[in-house]
């Protein structure tokens with residue numbers, strides 16, 4: 001009995017000593033760190049997670065805002081590793097330089113990469129790829145496919161097609177006389193935009209039709225059902241939910257330490273669930289790629305192929321590619337493997353859905369709060385379409401709608417969906433007046449730059465007209481809605497086409513107003529700031 005107690009005592013003592021040693025070492029490293037900057041005080045294992053969750057409700061946007069107010073434009077914080085928070089354009093100029101020689105492409109430090117390694121994301125795709133050779137190989141395929149004229153022309157066609165589907169659901173659910181009389185024309189519109197952009201990006205990237213809007217309609221409608229096969233609806237809804245779960249899980253794999261993820265039941269359960277979910281996603285993606293490869297093989301050489309992204313990347317550098325050059329057999333000119341295709345397909349879906357969807361919600365919100373801006377935008381739309389509420393929108397229309405574009409940019413300035421983005425130093429370098437060792441993690445705070453009065457006149461004023469001045473550029477080019485440098489968002493043209501097209505089609509036909517204009521926007525902020533609910537009333541325009 002006594003010996004048992006003694007054994008336990010030894011065991012517990014050992015754990016105690018290990019803990020004390022770890023905590024002492026942790027704070028030794030903290031107090032002797034290079035270039036100490038102001039910032040929230042970190043805790044062993046948890047870093048600044050307590051401040052993120054307890055003081056800022058888990059919102060990364062709020063966390064950055066609070067710290068910038070408290071500590072200024074240069075501060076540090078700890079999420080698994082040390083991060084340097086950069087809040088001024090002068091601090092990031094060289095990181096986002098538009099030059100092929102810009103060396104700042106790394107986003108994740110070796111120390112901070114274990115989570116992504118566990119997810120199997122390192123060295124694949126583009127979004128999280130740290131290996132320059134494979135990233136630039138993949139990124140070339142991605143940009144060539146997404147910027148090809150066939151692809152860009154297809155985008156407005158799909159906006160039209162999917163908007164027709166969306167309006168058929170809205171008209172049946174919310175705009176019948178009875179629904180209006182009973183005040184049932186009130187809805188959470190943010191859900192619809194998420195579904196719209198999902199169906200849009202999946203169709204554009206994979207060439208497969210997804211039916212998440214149809215699924216939601218069926219859920220809401222008492223008697224009518226969407227004219228779509230129910231098995232396909234269920235399958236696509238399941239897939240899209242899995243993508244969403246994966247996206248939310250990414251932050252945990254970067255910011256929560258492996259120790260907590262492996263041994264702390266709350267985090268362990270979540271990370272196991274995300275890994276399981278990823279298995280399902282990979283399997284489904286592989287099936288889509290295999291099927292398309294077979295379809296391409298079965299299409300005679302003289303017959304045209306579809307213009308989706310997946311078909312383009314499969315045929316690139318094969319005899320079906322119009323630019324195919326048999327003699328040139330350099331490594332860079334080989335076709336992509338299925339694993340590489342899966343990687344960039346995945347990144348296109350992750351990068352292209354929630355970003356666009358939430359921006360549309362924020363546009364609706366700001367237009368409701370600023371009726372003068374809305375009126376000016378409606379005038380422009382009406383002038384452009386000359387009372388025709390039915391004809392499809394074209395690329396030319398979208399290019400002509402300059403005030404719509406100004407609204408998109410101003411909303412993205414005052415309430416950006418991507419609140420911050422990372423860089424990691426490959427080599428020792430000087431940033432923000434300090435010399436840093438290689439592997440230092442930097443986080444660029446877009447919110448802070450967008451609201452800085454050194455760069456903008458009246459930064460807190462919502463004023464799309466600022467973008468209407470010929471040749472307008474914010475001071476020091478401080479607008480980095482799509483990031484910068486070699487990592488600049490490759491989907492930016494598609495995003496602007498989709499946003500411009502959708503906004504014009506919506507407001508050509510509908511009047512939408514936020515129900516409680518005094519209530520603050522409901523958001524959840526991690527890697528992006530997502531709209532968690534936007535309650536509006538919808539009517540047909542006269």
Ligand code: HEM
Pocket residue numbers: 126127128139201347348349351352353355356359417418421422480481482483484485486487488489490491492494495
């Ligand atoms: C309003 C819409 C969008 C916003 C605000 C946005 C913003 C951003 C930002 C800030 C970055 C980081 C850039 C950097 O690190 O310098 C990024 C990267 C990326 N975006 Fe977008 N994006 C949008 C839409 C899209 C769309 C539609 C797609 C694809 C279909 C897309 C695909 C990507 C990819 C793949 C990357 C990673 C690029 C790389 O690391 O090389 N994005 N985006």
